[in-house]
Amino acid sequence: MMAVLHTHTRRLDFHPHVHVVVPGGGINQKAREWRPLNGKYLFNGRQLATVFRARLLKAITESGLRSPPTPSRWIAQCQSVGNGLPALKYLSRYLYRGVVSNKNIIADDGENVTFRYRESRSGTIKTRTLRGEDFLALLLQHTLPKGFRRSRDYGFLHGNAKALLSLLHWVLKFLTPEFERAARANFICPKCKGVMAICGFKRKPCPG
Numbered sequence: 001m002m003a004v005l006h007t008h009t010r011r012l013d014f015h016p017h018v019h020v021v022v023p024g025g026g027i028n029q030k031a032r033e034w035r036p037l038n039g040k041y042l043f044n045g046r047q048l049a050t051v052f053r054a055r056l057l058k059a060i061t062e063s064g065l066r067s068p069p070t071p072s073r074w075i076a077q078c079q080s081v082g083n084g085l086p087a088l089k090y091l092s093r094y095l096y097r098g099v100v101s102n103k104n105i106i107a108d109d110g111e112n113v114t115f116r117y118r119e120s121r122s123g124t125i126k127t128r129t130l131r132g133e134d135f136l137a138l139l140l141q142h143t144l145p146k147g148f149r150r151s152r153d154y155g156f157l158h159g160n161a162k163a164l165l166s167l168l169h170w171v172l173k174f175l176t177p178e179f180e181r182a183a184r185a186n187f188i189c190p191k192c193k194g195v196m197a198i199c200g201f202k203r204k205p206c207p208g
Contacts, residue, residue, distance in 0.1 A: 004091045004151045007142045008099060010117040011128055014141055021087055024080075027156065027168050034171050040080035049076035095151055099142045108132075 001022045009015045025036035053074045060067045081087040100115055106127070107114035113135040116127045130138065144150060156164045169176060187196045 001154050002151065002157055003154070004095065005144075005148075006094055007144075010120060012099060012115075012117075012138045012142070019087075019091055021081070021084055021091070023084075027164070027171060029164070029167065032167065032171055034168070042080075043076075043078045045076045045078045048078060049074040052076060091151075099139050 001020055004019045004021075005016070006019055007014065007016045022042065024042075025034055027034050053070070057067050057070070104117065105113065105115045107129075111132060112129050113132055114127055114129040115135075116125055118124070119126055153159065155161065156168050168174075184198075187198065188194070189196050
């Protein structure tokens with residue numbers, strides 16, 4: 001699976017939550033077979049929320065940290081997203097851009113900043129105006145602490161699971177495309193005009 005941490009709403013309010021993309025099946029390594037999910041049902045959302053809350057609070061306590069006040073009921077939404085491509089496109093927007101894009105900041109008079117956002121329920125475009133220091137504080141609260149990562153991969157998607165991924169490709173009869181190596185530039189000898197063989201590179205010494 002792939003998990004992506006999302007910390008804000010479209011209004012940039014603090015709202016930490018996690019998006020998880022789970023494949024509709026799993027690989028049995030001993031039997032060397034892929035077992036697909038039957039139907040579109042994966043988990044019960046309420047039970048998943050209860051278990052996730054308990055596991056997370058337990059991990060926080062065992063690590064020596066103090067867990068903040070938290071409601072007794074958490075929300076987990078489970079739904080089928082087909083082949084997953086729409087969900088991946090949706091999540092990629094939060095991974096490869098800032099909290100708010102420059103084009104959505106529509107006014108800055110040196111004292112107040114106004115930005116626009118699309119309301120999730122109605123789909124209408126709305127604006128929000130804040131003092132400059134409040135706008136910066138709003139952005140900084142979404143900066144991850146040192147050592148944190150916004151996305152993580154697990155299972156056959158993990159970077160160290162190349163052997164398992166190769167087995168999966170073999171089971172599903174999936175042929176990985178071959179990448180063509182880019183041709184290296186040729187260096188021509190100024191004397192004989194022939195192609196020179198590169199033995200190494202040497203940097204010029206720094207002046208002084």
